[in-house]
Ligand code: FES
């Protein structure tokens with residue numbers, strides 16, 4: 001069966017499964033099989049923000065004052081986040097749009113991906129602001145071993161699903177020989193399994209992998225350093241919280257069998273592999289923390305504390321998708337992070353007077369001539 | 378056990394319920410969600426959004442009845458509740474996932 005951008009068949013889209021049913025034809029939102037995705041779209045739209053709205057002028061000065069090993073921590077996290085959002089800005093679209101069958105889910109996927117492109121744009125905004133030659137930073141992302149190691153794990157499930165779906169769309173069901181990849185079995189079962197594992201690995205990407213960077217960004221901000229960056233990260237974290245809820249819903253709907261009974265069987269079959277995806281990611285993130293701090297820690301954070309935080313957050317996320325927790329860490333070793341992660345419209349930490357949404361359109365006057373010295377215009 | 382109410386309750390305001398957490402017992406009202414009331418007692422609960430869309434505050438509801446003034450966006454596992462937005466409606470017993 002090949003993909004059609006406007007399926008001419010007549011069918012009741014309220015009876016389709018989330019994936020691998022009919023291709024969506026009419027984009028309509030007056031009725032939804034799963035209203036949650038419509039609600040996520042609305043929430044995501046209400047979160048809309050632009051990186052340029054956040055003033056970064058003092059970050060430039062702060063960055064120059066950071067110790068070399070702190071600059072390494074800061075830049076490495078930015079590179080890793082750039083990788084993650086590069087993947088997320090395109091992959092839900094490329095992998096999931098050809099197989100989605102509900103209009104509200106299709107639009108959720110597009111809205112979700114779009115918000116990731118804002119994240120990518122914010123990294124350019126940050127990097128342009130703190131270094132004179134952004135190319136050096138961006139080029140390192142594809143060659144730095146510590147980062148490329150991660151690129152494999154975050155893209156492998158997406159890539160496999162994309163390959164399988166394109167075989168399915170061109171050649172149909174059966175076993176197909178692909179040069180250099182060997183024989184690939186395409187059955188509804190194998191496709192759905194690849195889908196389920198992809199969604200699990202995306203959940204891990206958004207719900208765990210970002211949090212090491214988040215913690216470092218907020219640890220700088222706790223020392224009133226790189227505060228503009230922290231405001232951007234706060235906005236990104238708010239989006240990511242919504243994205244992870246989206247994938248949790250997909251996983252839980254699949255596992256419940258309410259959407260597609262076969263998916264419940266697949267979810268059961270994949271339980272062990274899914275568990276391993278979570279655990280493997282947590283181990284990689286702990287390694288990443290050691291790499292960040294290889295030349296020295298920063299105040300309030302070190303590789304060990306960050307490792308415990310990774311374990312803790314992994315437990316929280318596993319529990320949310322019905323898995324038994326994997327690690328012994330029972331308490332959040334850096335509870336102060338929650339005050340940074342919380343949405344601004346909810347008052348929680350009164351000491352946190354500066355609210356990032358107030359920064360919209362702000363112009364910072366606290367600049368001297370010399371701040372522009374090494375800007376090339 | 379978990380129900381949704383379309384609109385805010387009116388008069389049943391100062392009703393007090395017991396919340397059991399391990400060996401601790403805390404008294405809470407229906408005026409505010411459970412999370413803030415636990416925090417006031419010095420009990421740390423994980424949270425992020427405090428608006429029902431991230432599931433970070435998910436805790437076990439062993440028995441008892443809670444209601445959500447608005448339907449949370451986050452998935453609520455059966456046997457769990459979202460502390461940030463749930464209003465306690467009877468005596469309840471809760472536990473953290475780690476217990
Ligand atoms: S803190 Fe986000 S759902 Fe409760």
Ligand SMILES: [Fe+2]
Pocket residue numbers: 085088115116119236240
């Ligand atoms: Fe993102």
Ligand SMILES: [Fe+2]
Pocket residue numbers: 088116206239240243
């Ligand atoms: Fe995301």
